[in-house]
Amino acid sequence: MDERKRKILYVITKGNWGGAQRYVFDLAAHLPKDRFETVVAIGDGTVLEKRLATQSIRTVKLQKLQETRRAGPQFTDIGAFFELLRLFRNERPDIIHLNSSRAALLGVFAVCGFQLLNFLTAKSYKLKAIFTAHGWPFKEDRPRVIKWLIYAATWFTVFLSHKTIVVSKQDEALGKRMRFVKRKISYIPIAMNPIEFLQREKAEEILFYPNVDSYITNSIRLVTIAELTKNKGLEYSIEMMKELEDRFPGTYTYTIFGEGEELNNLRDKSEKILNTKNQPIVRFRSIGMNIPSDLSTTASRYLKAFHIFILPSIKEGTPYVVLEASAAGLPIIATRVVESMASYIPNMYVVQSKSGAHLAEKVREISFNVEQKPHNTGYVFEKMLAATEKLYTDREHF
Incomplete structure (x- = not known):
C-alpha cells in the first residue's frame, strides 16, 4: 500500500x-x-x-x-x-x-x-x-x-x-x-464517541429552573432532537401531543430541540391544535450555537432531563440521536424507517410512520414503566x- x-x-x-x-x-x-x-x-x-x-x-x-x-x-x-x-x-x-x-x-x-x-x-x-x-x-x-x-x-x-x-x-x-x-x-x-451527559438534576436545573412553571417539571417529559424539516415527521409528533392532551390533560410535555425551515409551520400547528399559548405543552428550543472548544453545547448532553425520546421521522438513515438517547438510558419510540436499529437497541419501540395516534398509544403504554437504563449500541x-x-x-x- x-x-x-x-x-x-x-x-x-x-x-x-x-x-x-x-x-x-x-x-x-x-x-x-x-x-x-x-x-x-x-x-x-x-x-x-x-x-x-x-x-x-x-x-x-x-x-x-x-x-x-x-x-x-x-x-x-x-x-x-x-x-x-x-x-x-x-x-x-x-x-x-x-x-x-x-x-x-x-x-x-x-x-x-x-x-x-x-x-x-x-x-x-x-x-x-x-x-x-x-x-x-x-x-x-x-x-x-x-x-x-x-x-x-x-x-x-x-x-x-x-x-x-x-x-x-x-x-x-x-x-x-x-x-x-x-x-x-x-x-x-x-x-459515536462516548458523550458526557449531564446528570438528571443538573440538566433539569439548566433547562427548567427558575423560570418554568411546575406543570413541566411535574409532567412526563418527551423529547425530540431534529433538524426541523418535513422528513423528520414532527407534524405527527404534534398530533401525538393532541391525542395525549385530549385523553390525559396536563400529564405530558414535549420539547423539540432543533432549527430549520419548518419551525414557524410547526409552531403555528402546535398553537392551533393544542390551544395552549399560556401554558405550552410543546416547546421549541435552539440546540445552541455557541461553540466551545470541547463542543459541549449540544442538546444531547441534556437528555437525562427527559423520560421518553420520540423519533417520528418519515425518512432516516441511522440517526445519531437514537444512539445518543439509548446511551442516555431513555426508552425510544421511533417509526419504522429505523426499524432495523431495534435489533441492537433493546429500549426501542417501533410504530407505524405518519401516525400521531400510534405514537401516542405507545407513549401511553410505556409511560408508567419508565426508568433510565443506558445501553451500549454494540458498534x-x-x-x-x-x-x-x-x-x-x-x-x-x-
Whole structure:
C-alpha cells in the first residue's frame, strides 16, 4: 500500500449541525493526521465550519451549492458544477467524499469532468469519489413521478461513484436491489464517541429552573432532537401531543430541540391544535450555537432531563440521536424507517410512520414503566473509522 499522506476532500451541501454534518466532522477530525490530510467544502450554513475550526480543519465555502426542496435540475446547479470542478483542480485530493444527495450528484459529474480534462491533457492523476447515503432520498414523501426521477438521479450517483456507503441495513437492502451497482454498496453503520451527559438534576436545573412553571417539571417529559424539516415527521409528533392532551390533560410535555425551515409551520400547528399559548405543552428550543472548544453545547448532553425520546421521522438513515438517547438510558419510540436499529437497541419501540395516534398509544403504554437504563449500541466509533479508512486506502475497493 502507498504510505504517502492521502488527501480527503469532504463535500456537504448544508453546514448546519445534523447527523450528516456530525458524520463529516467525526471522520475529518479523527482520521490519523500522519496518514491523512482532510479538507471540508461546505455550502449553506456556518455551524459545521465553526466546529471544524476547533479541530484546526481547513474548510472551503461553496457559494453556488445550495439546498433545495424541488427535485430535478436547478439553474444554480450549473454554477455549482463548475465551482466543484474548480475546487477539485485547486485542491487535487486523492478522494472526494460526498455527503447529501445534491452534492453527491453534482460531485460525481464534476469528477467525471475532471477526469476527462486530465485525459485530454495527458495527465495521469486519478480522482476517486465515495458517496455516503444518509438515507436514500427516494424514500421521501413525494409524488410518484418525482420519486422516480429522484431514484434515477440516485442510481446515476451510485453508478458514477467508486463506492457508496450506506449507514443502515434497510438502505443496504435497497441499494443491493439497484441493477448493475450493487457491488458498489458498502454497509458501514454509524457510531459515536462516548458523550458526557449531564446528570438528571443538573440538566433539569439548566433547562427548567427558575423560570418554568411546575406543570413541566411535574409532567412526563418527551423529547425530540431534529433538524426541523418535513422528513423528520414532527407534524405527527404534534398530533401525538393532541391525542395525549385530549385523553390525559396536563400529564405530558414535549420539547423539540432543533432549527430549520419548518419551525414557524410547526409552531403555528402546535398553537392551533393544542390551544395552549399560556401554558405550552410543546416547546421549541435552539440546540445552541455557541461553540466551545470541547463542543459541549449540544442538546444531547441534556437528555437525562427527559423520560421518553420520540423519533417520528418519515425518512432516516441511522440517526445519531437514537444512539445518543439509548446511551442516555431513555426508552425510544421511533417509526419504522429505523426499524432495523431495534435489533441492537433493546429500549426501542417501533410504530407505524405518519401516525400521531400510534405514537401516542405507545407513549401511553410505556409511560408508567419508565426508568433510565443506558445501553451500549454494540458498534464502536473506532470500528466505523477503521472501516471507512480501509475504503480510502485499499486499492481493491476501486
